[in-house]
Amino acid sequence: MRAKRISANAVALVVALFFAFPTYWMVATALKPRKDLLSTDYDLVPKTVTGDNFASAWNKPGFLESLGNSLLVTLSAVAAALVVGLLAALALSRMRFRGRRGFVMMMLIAQMAPFEALLIPMFLMMRDLDLLDKLPSLTLIYFAVTLPFCAWTLRGFVNGIPLELEEAAMVDGCGRWGAFRRVTLPLLGPGLVATSVFAFVTAWNEFLYALSLINDQSKQTLPVWLSGFKSNFGTDWGGAMAASALFTLPVLVFFLIVQRKMVTGVTAGAVKG
Incomplete structure (x- = not known):
């Protein structure tokens, strides 16, 4: 029972991460400076965080x-x-x-x-x-x-x-x-x-x-x-x-x-x- 519960929780976590990733990528991209947006490096975590994009949108x-x-x-x-x-x-x-x-x-x-x-x-x-x-x-x-x-x-x-x-x-x-x-x-x-x-x-x-x-x-x-x-x-x-x-x-x-x-x-x- 415990193994089944752990397996079910692991599958649920993977599915949750799969569906949450686009939202995370959207927010992470919004926090990047303009010079890093078109970079070929796929940085999951922005190297530099800025709020300029949010100010521009607002x-x-x-x-x-x-x-x-x-x-x-x-x-x-x-x-x-x-x-x-x-x-x-x-x-x-x-x-x-x-x-x-x-x-x-x-x-x-x-x-x-x-x-x-x-x-x-x-x-x-x-x-x-x-x-x-x-x-x-x-x-x-x-x-x-x-x-x-x-x-x-x-x-x-x-x-x-x-x-x-x-x-x-x-x-x-x-x-x-x-x-x-x-x-x-x-x-x-x-x-x-x-x-x-x-x-x-x-x-x-x-x-x-x-x-x-x-x-x-x-x-x-x-x-x-x-x-x-x-x-x-x-x-x-x-x-x-x-x-x-x-x-x-x-x-x-x-x-x-x-x-x-x-x-x-x-x-x-x-x-x-």
């Missing part, structure tokens, strides 16, 4: 505006997708109505559609709604893209919560809404965390629609802003790596915030109702 025009635009669009889309997805999941899990299975199948098919293949119809739709070059267009698109996954995933979590818990709470005097709020919703913490993280990462990293629908530089998002480090004269690899490291920080912060709710969500509902 002071690059449009960073704070693009950061604000990305946060506004992403958080709005994620919040809307979670609310609507949760309501849809409750209806599909707790109610029996004609066409329920067909609707579930349609959600599954919607997730299989290539995101890039919908660019032209989405562009025409936003043009007809007079939403081109406006941030609400990205919010609507990211909401539509993440909603099927949120509803599908949350439906599985709702199915995993026994209906008897809600019925017991209703017997004790809670209404249907009170039973959901006091019992089911706290137990859905892990599901809400998982779906919110996926939705946040999907909307945060999206580049194609942000580039195609937004022409005003004051309304561009961070992925489009990141492309500005490449020009006809070459690529500022140090600045690009530093900007990419800054780009990942909001995702990390968001995960740390919602991750706190995961443990409390697992146990909070078990003692309520």
